[in-house]
Amino acid sequence: MRDVNIYNFKRGLPRMSWHPHNLFNLWRRSYGPLEKITNRVEYKESLNWRRWTAKALLRGYHGDFINEKIFKRWYLPETLPDVRPSEALKNVEPVVELDKWANRQDAAQKAQKRAEEERRKGLAPVGSLMFTEVERRIDVVIFRACFAHSVYEARRMVIHGDVLLNGKKHTNANTRLAPGDMVSVDPKAIRFLQERPDPLEEEEEEVAASEASDAADDAAEASKSASDAAKTPPASRFSKKPQSTGGLTPFNLPPYASPFLFIPAYLEPSFSTCSVIYLRHPTARPGYSEIPTPWDADGEVVRLTWEWYSKRRMRIRSKSQLARMPENRQ
Incomplete structure (x- = not known):
């Protein structure tokens, strides 16, 4: 599985997920004990080691489910846009x-x-645009549209056939969308749109047990209480029914999801139809980057990551490698 032990507290890498453990790791990297390692206040290590650390931090969030060789070959742009003033x-x-x-x-x-x-x-923070191709993936778009708790769950939705691309069933999670593509998700596959089953309340069980013991201790009505208890089902456990929502779709937001509830500017979701339209490719302008990232879009982590990849970009040399390229709808 691609999401086994992804919330490791020792590494503390933020992921594309609403999980509470992921929020804790994000706090550790932003304000907690791992903040100094992230910000690199003291430069005691070599430059190459700092670049590798920055790469690990960014790749932990942006496309950690993509093989490193595949990422460098198909998802890494050749150059970043030139934003120098004209x-x-x-x-x-x-x-x-x-x-x-x-x-x-x-x-x-x-x-x-x-x-x-x-x-x-100043200049636009174009360093984060190195992950533009990752943001175009259909599973990432589903997660960004808040239809899944994590990008790993969105990937499973696509593979299991719960996603439509322009009205047709689509099961390839590696597809990169084109502007104007519409992605629809089966409402039955979205967890927070499903009604939660009524849990067995311990308080009601304790009350029923105490009533049964009192009835058993009563010598005058012992036989009558025993016969009634044998005939009567324990209906108190299932007495509560879900309240009517007036025909509206139930919405059960998971805990600690509010820090991750946002919609990027290049997406237009419709929660009434459980669909999202990919409007355009992400871009950046001075002081603002459209690609969501837990790191500074123009910070040192992003800059060191680009320096690492600029020297290790994969080259395509054969037609067989071109044939293995993930689907790109341009």
């Missing part, structure tokens, strides 16, 4: 002076304001 923004002063000389004050003010905003925001 020449027009660098040399904006002559343009502003020319607009003022031509009595185009509005155009001059807009150009100057745009240049100031670009300088204030």
Whole structure:
């Protein structure tokens, strides 16, 4: 199984999951005892060791169920987008002076304001875009749309035939979606949309046992109580029935799920039909990255990870390797 011992407290790697243990590991990496190892405040180790550690942290969350060789060959982009400011923004002063000389004050003010905003925001955090291809996977999209408790559960939904891609049954969890694709999930496969069975309440059992013992101790009505107890079923255990929801679908949110309840901007889910539309590929702009990640999108962990992979990218040399490429709908 791909999700065996994934919440190991010793490693403390955050995963794509709503599990309480995953939330505890995320706290340990953010504010707990493993924070110093994550932030790398003191550089006592070698640069190559720090790069490998950063790679392990990011890969633990982004696609840990993907083989490392497959990830480097098919899911890692060749280059990251160039977000350096254009020449027009660098040399904006002559343009502003020319607009003022031509009595185009509005155009001059807009150009100057745009240049100031670009300088204030800085460059876009494109380091996290190295996982764009992972975010396009159908199992990751199902998890991001909050239809599954974890990406591992979303993967099982796809493999077991509970997912439709554009209205047709789809069982390949490695498929990368194209803009406009619609993914539908069987409501019966979504756990938090199912009614919870009524648990056997211990308090009612204790009350029934005490009543039975009192009746047995009563010598005057011992025989009558025994006969009544033999004929009467223990209905008190099942007396409570689920309350009517007025025809609405029951929604049972799991505990500790609120930190993970968010919808990325490139998805448009519909919870009434249990479907989600993949609108476009994730992108980034100055001060904001659309790819959800527990780490700083422009931080040192992401930068060191890209430095690690930039020197170890796999190359495709044969047609047989191209034939093994996971389905990519572009």
